[in-house]
Amino acid sequence: MQASDQNTVFVGSKPTSNYVLAVVTQFKFGSTEVLIKARGKAISKAVDVAEIVRRRYARDAEVADISISTEEVASNDGRTFRVSSISITLSRQADRT
Amino acid sequence: MQASDQNTVFVGSKPTSNYVLAVVTQFKFGSTEVLIKARGKAISKAVDVAEIVRRRYARDAEVADISISTEEVASNDGRTFRVSSISITLSRQADRT
Numbered sequence: 001m002q003a004s005d006q007n008t009v010f011v012g013s014k015p016t017s018n019y020v021l022a023v024v025t026q027f028k029f030g031s032t033e034v035l036i037k038a039r040g041k042a043i044s045k046a047v048d049v050a051e052i053v054r055r056r057y058a059r060d061a062e063v064a065d066i067s068i069s070t071e072e073v074a075s076n077d078g079r080t081f082r083v084s085s086i087s088i089t090l091s092r093q094a095d096r097t
Numbered sequence: 098m099q100a101s102d103q104n105t106v107f108v109g110s111k112p113t114s115n116y117v118l119a120v121v122t123q124f125k126f127g128s129t130e131v132l133i134k135a136r137g138k139a140i141s142k143a144v145d146v147a148e149i150v151r152r153r154y155a156r157d158a159e160v161a162d163i164s165i166s167t168e169e170v171a172s173n174d175g176r177t178f179r180v181s182s183i184s185i186t187l188s189r190q191a192d193r194t
Contacts, residue, residue: 044140047181051167066163068185070148084144088165 007031011038011046019049024057027092033064036088039071043086050088064091104128108135108143116146121154124189130161133185136168140183147185161188 009022019036026034038046054061067087072080106119116133123131135143151158164184169177 041138041141043144044138044181047140047165047183050165051181055167063165066165068144068147068160068163070152084141084148086144 007033008035008037009049011036011042011049013042016045016048016052019045020052020057023049023053023090027053027058027061032093033089033091036090037085039073039085040083043084046086046088050090053090058090058092061090061092063088065089104130105132105134106146108133108139108146110139113142113145113149116142117149117154120146120150120187124150124155124158129190130186130188133187134182136170136182137180140181143183143185147187150187155187155189158187158189160185162186 007026009019009026011019023034023036036046036050050063054063065087066089069085069087070082071085073083074080104123106116106123108116120131120133133143133147147160151160162184163186166182166184167179168182170180171177
């Protein structure tokens with residue numbers, strides 16, 4: 001069910017518009033499903049990205065699925081800590097133009 | 098479908114543990130469904146709250162639904178701006194103790 005990595009946009013510390021462009025580009029190149037992933041504080045930005053794409057650029061795109069989970073991350077000093085994550089799947093019909 | 102306001106926890110700028118306690122308390126008082134809502138940067142914290150409740154305090158609770166949307170908010174100077182929001186519904190069986 002999960003989109004391949006080619007269809008995944010990992011949201012991090014760059015400006016929101018970078019990720020919006022990445023998702024829109026995926027759809028332009030014919031993807032029917034794009035997975036937006038983020039961890040920690042970037043989760044809010046991932047929701048912004050999904051909402052901006054859906055409302056401004058790909059109005060036929062729908063939120064097909066949202067899931068949240070907890071990931072274990074290793075820090076540089078060898079300890080592990082937990083961080084929340086989100087996956088938002090946007091889907092749209094194949095491009096008819 | 099939406100839980101009544103009594104079952105809703107609005108996540109804002111307080112520490113995460115405050116909201117975790119609020120959700121756990123709802124379940125303790127017999128709620129079978131608690132709605133966790135947040136806007137803007139607090140969205141990441143809302144996901145943390147849901148994950149912490151589910152993993153540590155109410156292990157039989159499940160994420161029944163997650164939805165995202167965009168809300169229009171009026172600022173003090175009368176202008177409106179848009180902000181992303183999230184609603185996470187946690188549900189569990191009625192308390193059997």
